[in-house]
Amino acid sequence: MKRDFENALLSGKHLPSEGESPLLWPVKYMSGEVGMFMSYWYGGLYVVCEGWQELGLSDPKVDALLANPTLESP
Numbered sequence: 001m002k003r004d005f006e007n008a009l010l011s012g013k014h015l016p017s018e019g020e021s022p023l024l025w026p027v028k029y030m031s032g033e034v035g036m037f038m039s040y041w042y043g044g045l046y047v048v049c050e051g052w053q054e055l056g057l058s059d060p061k062v063d064a065l066l067a068n069p070t071l072e073s074p
Contacts, residue, residue, distance in 0.1 A: 001041035008033040046071075 008014070014034040016025050029035055049071055052062065 001037050001044060005034065005037035005041050008037050 011033070014025075014029045014032050016022055016028070030039075049066060052066065
């Protein structure tokens with residue numbers, strides 16, 4: 001999903017067209033491929049993070065990433 005998200009970003013399809021209202025950009029971004037792939041990727045990644053914590057797994061590199069304040073700790 002990360003690769004698909006990055007490819008969708010590079011395609012530029014989410015960018016406003018000539019003369020299009022800038023207010024439409026967030027809707028176009030989230031309802032198109034970019035938003036779909038980003039939401040699916042983040043959702044899947046969060047489930048993996050939750051599972052890692054619930055199972056009590058440990059690895060210094062992974063634990064350092066999970067210490068990020070944007071990830072709520074149980």
